[in-house]
Amino acid sequence: MFLHNFKYELLSGMRVKEVVIWLIIFPIALGTCFKVAFSSVYENTMVFETINVAVVEDTDEFSAQMFRKVIGDVKMEDEPMFKAKYTTKEKALKLLEDDKVSAVIFEGDPFEGSGFKMTTASNGLRATIVQSFLDQYSHNAELLLTAVSDSGSGSYEDIMSTLSAEVNSVAKKQMTHGNTDMYVQYFYNLLAMVALYGSLSGLHIAIGGQANLSALGARRNVSPTPKLIQITASLCATFVQEALCTVIAVTYTRFVLGIDYGDRLGFVYLAAFIGGCLGVSLGFMVGSIGRMGMAAKNAICNAVSLGLCFFSGLMDGGMKAKVELSAPWFNRVNPAALISDSVYCLNVYEDMSRYWEKIVSMIVITVILTLLGFVMTRRRRYASL
Numbered sequence: 001m002f003l004h005n006f007k008y009e010l011l012s013g014m015r016v017k018e019v020v021i022w023l024i025i026f027p028i029a030l031g032t033c034f035k036v037a038f039s040s041v042y043e044n045t046m047v048f049e050t051i052n053v054a055v056v057e058d059t060d061e062f063s064a065q066m067f068r069k070v071i072g073d074v075k076m077e078d079e080p081m082f083k084a085k086y087t088t089k090e091k092a093l094k095l096l097e098d099d100k101v102s103a104v105i106f107e108g109d110p111f112e113g114s115g116f117k118m119t120t121a122s123n124g125l126r127a128t129i130v131q132s133f134l135d136q137y138s139h140n141a142e143l144l145l146t147a148v149s150d151s152g153s154g155s156y157e158d159i160m161s162t163l164s165a166e167v168n169s170v171a172k173k174q175m176t177h178g179n180t181d182m183y184v185q186y187f188y189n190l191l192a193m194v195a196l197y198g199s200l201s202g203l204h205i206a207i208g209g210q211a212n213l214s215a216l217g218a219r220r221n222v223s224p225t226p227k228l229i230q231i232t233a234s235l236c237a238t239f240v241q242e243a244l245c246t247v248i249a250v251t252y253t254r255f256v257l258g259i260d261y262g263d264r265l266g267f268v269y270l271a272a273f274i275g276g277c278l279g280v281s282l283g284f285m286v287g288s289i290g291r292m293g294m295a296a297k298n299a300i301c302n303a304v305s306l307g308l309c310f311f312s313g314l315m316d317g318g319m320k321a322k323v324e325l326s327a328p329w330f331n332r333v334n335p336a337a338l339i340s341d342s343v344y345c346l347n348v349y350e351d352m353s354r355y356w357e358k359i360v361s362m363i364v365i366t367v368i369l370t371l372l373g374f375v376m377t378r379r380r381r382y383a384s385l
Contacts, residue, residue, distance in 0.1 A: 010241060022197045022200060027190060031187065032257065038183040049079075050080050054103075070137060072084070074133065097121075102120065102124075103119065103126070116134040188340035189314035191250065191343060193305070195335075196278075199301040202280035202285075204287075205231065205235060207294050231374065246273050271362075275338070275339035275342075275362060278369070284369070308337075311334055312337040339358075
């Protein structure tokens with residue numbers, strides 16, 4: 001009897017239009033939009049690339065050689081910070097106009113009191129880096145000139161060595177081997193949305209078991225099959241259905257869109273599946289409350305799911321941090337935050353303890369919501385059908 005109910009609940013569940021649209025088609029479409037919107041933002045704003053500059057020299061040989069030495073030695077993230085082309089003013093401006101360099105540096109002599117000048121086509125990140133480098137170089141050169149003049153000692157090689165060392169004073173330390181793209185959190189929250197939209201499937205279970213809300217519920221309540229077996233079979237079938245939807249979402253974002261979830265993809269599938277079970281139990285519990293019809297309860301499930309995803313950062317990437325500052329307890333019980341955080345922990349932390357903490361929290365919430373749904377459903381009696 002259990003297998004019979006399980007089989008037909010699984011078949012009928014996949015025919016529900018809301019399931020196909022909101023758990024399969026919509027996440028694929030939204031994930032594709034995210035990929036188009038964020039694909040180049042991280043690379044253009046966060047990942048460092050060597051900056052092409054043109055240098056117009058108008059100083060004595062000592063200053064020119066020193067500047068060439070320093071600008072060639074400066075590195076960031078083990079990559080040369082600048083690739084300099086030394087040319088005339090006219091050719092340098094032409095290179096800038098053709099967008100072959102990010103800035104033109106008109107070399108001054110800090111030892112003679114003349115500073116550097118810079119020309120750029122736009123005020124962006126690269127222009128800011130170039131200007132910061134020139135300001136630091138000029139400042140250090142003046143300090144060293146003063147120190148050498150006061151002490152009466154020092155050499156050309158010492159000055160260049162000191163200037164290079166000053167500019168390279170910041171060392172990079174790798175804190176994590178995971179994906180540091182800040183925009184990947186939107187895809188974590190996309191998985192959370194797919195999981196919580198499983199509440200629509202859980203809602204159909206509850207509505208389908210109530211004789212006063214659906215014809216299917218009336219037939220089930222007069223059947224000889226115990227209600228416990230009916231509901232359990234329906235829940236298990238819906239869990240399998242939700243697992244299929246989360247597998248599609250993770251697989252599509254990982255292998256089609258190319259989202260980097262780290263090297264522990266199996267645990268990403270596990271987190272998404274457990275989150276999906278949580279979503280189903282949420283819908284089952286909501287559907288078991290009161291005598292409201294399908295439309296009203298459907299609206300409640302949508303509002304709750306979207307609200308939880310909003311506070312987790314699906315619409316505003318910084319929302320979860322804001323919640324953490326004002327109400328940190330909410331992030332510990334928000335199912336969407338738990339799901340996205342579990343995937344985040346996998347990708348960032350080597351230690352799995354944080355991941356398992358999120359998983360256990362989701363399992364506990366799933367059990368509580370399911371039990372509440374069972375209690376409210378089994379206590380319902382009908383005078384006539």
